[in-house]
Amino acid sequence: MNIQKFLRKKRTPRIDGHLLLLILFSFGCAHSYAQKLPDWTDEIAVSKQGELDGQSIFITHYFATWCKPCMEELPVFDRLTKEHPTLVVKFVCLDLENTPKLCRSIHKLRLPGEVCYLAPTNEHITHISPTWDGTLPFTSIRFPGENTSIELSGKQTSQSLQQLLERHEN
């Protein structure tokens, strides 16, 4: 085997390996079968985000894939983020377990914002909001320059959220 042939043989798998890694990183849990959703941290909480930025509207939306009204409501956020450029939406998934399968199904939804996971326990729900009775979906909205969040329990319509955002923007 001459040197050129040897190099060609060796190089090919290395290039493929790099490409594969690149693809894995680009598509996240869609192609990595072991990856799970990142865990919820306090930084996700809308009250904390509101202090970071003076212009953006922050929405933290809590949902679960087992919750039918939650899944019906999710497409609303696609439209909202397109129509309101200052809107930042973060999604918190409260499924029973954080599995790679859950991560892949969430990825397929192509939600317009980061998604993290929080186990649905009484302790967690009280921590997020003492007034939240655990009903899903739950939406917390923080407008710039405001100290408190607007909390919406249950499924919202595109129209009601749209009106709420417009009222604050004007």
Next chain:
Amino acid sequence: MKTKLFLLFLVVTMIAFGQIPSTISLKNVDEKMVSFSDYPTAKGFIVIFTCNHCPFAKLYPKRLNDLHEKYKELGVPLIAISSMDTISYEDDSYLKMIQKAKKEHYGFPYLYDPTQEVAKLFHAQKTPHAFVIWRNGDHFDIKYSGAIDDNGLHPNEVENPYLSMAVDELLQGKKVSIPETMTIGCQIYFRK
């Protein structure tokens, strides 16, 4: 007419004060009607609003059987009720309830509330949503409303078995120390 109006007034007043009439009657999975009044010696009841489809409700069948086994001997049997909208959730149909009760070996009645009236009467919001009702003359008073315990996912890690705590306190003649807790589960949507 006057009698009907009086009865309606009575029921509305009872509901406003957290009272449950003993005459409530619903169809069980064995097709027989079941009423609280069928249990003349019961001191009270554990009433669980549950359903077939909800992942949270699916975590509890064994615990419900255990609760029933333990407390029926002490005069507090368990009754499960499904008030889910069967149009939205086919899995909660009466036929599927029969299959579920068989599969999970339910030792307690699993009643079908097709009009959702009983859920409204209790102000049940989610599945599972637990209640403890206690006999007071010709009716029952709601003494506890909320979660079965504080860990749906991991039964071995339960720190606060709220429902059992309430029943134990009532059996000892004490006041329920935690009469209300938050429930996590699937929302019972009421048909308009």
